[in-house]
Amino acid sequence: MAHVLIIGGGIAGPVTxxxxxxxxxxxxxxxxFPAGADDVGSFLTLFANGLAALRAIDADGPVREASCVAETVEFISDTGRLLGRRPLSGSWDDGLGPRTLRRSELCRTLRAEAARRGVRVEHAKRLVDLTVRPRGTVVARFADGTRxxxxxxxxxxxxxxxxxxLLDPGxxxxxxxxxxxxxxxxxxxxAPVPDRTYRMYYGQRAFFGCTRAPDGTTYWFANMPGPELPRAALAAATPDQWRHRVTEAFAGDRTPxxxxxxxxxxxxxxxxxxxxxxxxxxHNAHTVLVGDAAHATAPNAAQxxxxxxxxxxxxxRCLRDLPGNEQAFEAYEGLRRERVERVVALSAAMAGRAPGTAEERRTRDAEVERRMAEDPRPRMNWLTGYRIDWAAPVH
Structure with missing residues (x-):
């Protein structure tokens, strides 16, 4: 009988x-991790395509209950001028408005739902090595000495x-x-955000976004240009230091x-x-990658x-419908690679948009106003309009 070993209990692992x-x-x-990663303060957004993928396996309900919805997005310049307002991607078609929740809460919710369905989740199992036995089974060895x-x-x-x-040392x-x-x-x-709304601020030095949950909590993020911080410096940084860094980045803007x-x-x-x-x-004949292990994406596109x-x-779906790991893995890569690499490129391009000079910011604001006046569906449907038909066979 087939039995799959899934390495990682964050988001992709329990869903898979x-x-x-x-x-x-x-x-x-x-x-x-002993009890899963706990990203204090870190949150994320699931757009319509992510929710629809969960719905394909009837797993969207618990995530909806643990999150808050946003249906509208507003873009505002560093001068405080409203550049445009429109429905968020996904909220215009099948009611799958983007959901916001803490990353740790999403991981806990998915693990709990997986456990409710009979999936076994073992903690403190850090992968060390993989070996293949002559009869074709694969053995995972963990840091605690278990296999x-x-x-x-x-x-x-x-x-x-x-x-x-382990799959590709290079x-x-x-x-x-x-x-x-x-x-x-x-x-x-x-400066509370209107209900069910994301406000995005184009600052002089950085980009800021925020939304408000029904309980009155404001969730916010800031994307700021800066060099890579060494791991030790990142681990040692305090909330007060991050707070000061963000307030300083937006201090010259006429926004909240x-x-x-x-x-x-x-x-x-x-x-x-x-x-x-x-x-x-x-992938190879026995191992395949999913999620960030295969295609890590900058946070700008929130995908x-x-x-x-x-x-x-x-x-x-591929493992269900195709005979043997190799065929299934090849079909999976064929269905996914082009899409995810396009998303990675989109997010990278967004990360590379530095605020620039005053004239460059005015040009950017004009472009944002122009785009906000357009119907976004023709341009964005490839991204958030993606749907998985669970019942359709994979050939």
Whole structure:
């Protein structure tokens, strides 16, 4: 009987396990952290395509309950001028308006739903090595000395994927995008955002976005140009240091961005922004990559989680319908590579848009106004309009 070993219990891992179970394939999730990663202050957005992928396996309900919805986006210049307002992608067709929630809450929700469906999740299992036995089964060896055996391995272990390195020792490392991303949340914001709305501020020096949950919590993020911080410096940075860095970046703007950051307590975290433009090797005869392990995306397009969810559902369909790992993995790569690399490129281009001079900012504002006046559906449907037909066979 087929049994898949899934390395990583973040977002892609539990989704892949649930999709495989729905396809009649048993799977176990092995998570490196003792109780899962806890990104204090960090949050994410699931757009319509990510929610639709969860809906394909009837797993969107718990995520909806744990998140808040936004239906409208507003873009505002550093002078405080409204550049435009329009429905957010996905809210205009099948009611799948983008959902906002903490990353740690999404991971907990997906793991809990997977466990409810009978998926086993084992913690403190950091992958060390993979070996293939003569009869074709693959053995995963973990840092605690334990082992697990299965018919296939799915690497869902994120940006610093050990599975990716074992699959291809020459795989390109993550690339720093020249950007730092800071996320926070506060109930003390003095400039509340309208209900079900994302406000995006084009600052003179950085970009700021925020939304408000029904309980009054304002979630915000700031994308700021900056060099890659060493891991030690990143780990040592305090909430107060991140708060000061963000308020300083937006202090010269006539927007509430600096005040929102200043009103934030310890629920604030900063990260280096990375991506992986392309990963040459996605699979071999027994191992395959999903999510950030295959195609890490800069946060600007807010599609990393949705891409990981799509991967898990598509992979499960391929393993359900095609004979043997190799054919299934090849079909999965064929269905996914072009799309995800296009998303990575889009997000990288957004990360590269530096604020520039006053004249360049005026030109940018004019372009934003022009785009906001257009119907976004023809331009964005390829991204957020993507849907997976679970019942359709994979050939």
């Amino acid at each position: 396990a649930m999709a495989l179970r729905r396809a009649g394939i048993d799977a176990t999730v092995y998570e490196a 697990a055996e299965g018919t296939a391995v799915v690497g869902a272990d994120g940006l610093r994927s050990r599975t990716r390195t 795989a390109p490392p993550p690339r720093h995008t020249g950007q730092l991303t800071v996320c926070g949340r506060t109930r003390d914001a003095h 961005a600096a005040a929102i950051a200043a009103a934030t307590g310890d629920d604030i975290v900063g990260i280096n922004a990375y991506d992986i433009p392309t990963t040459p090797v996605w 990393g989680a949705s891409m990981a969810i799509e991967d898990g559902v598509v992979l499960a």
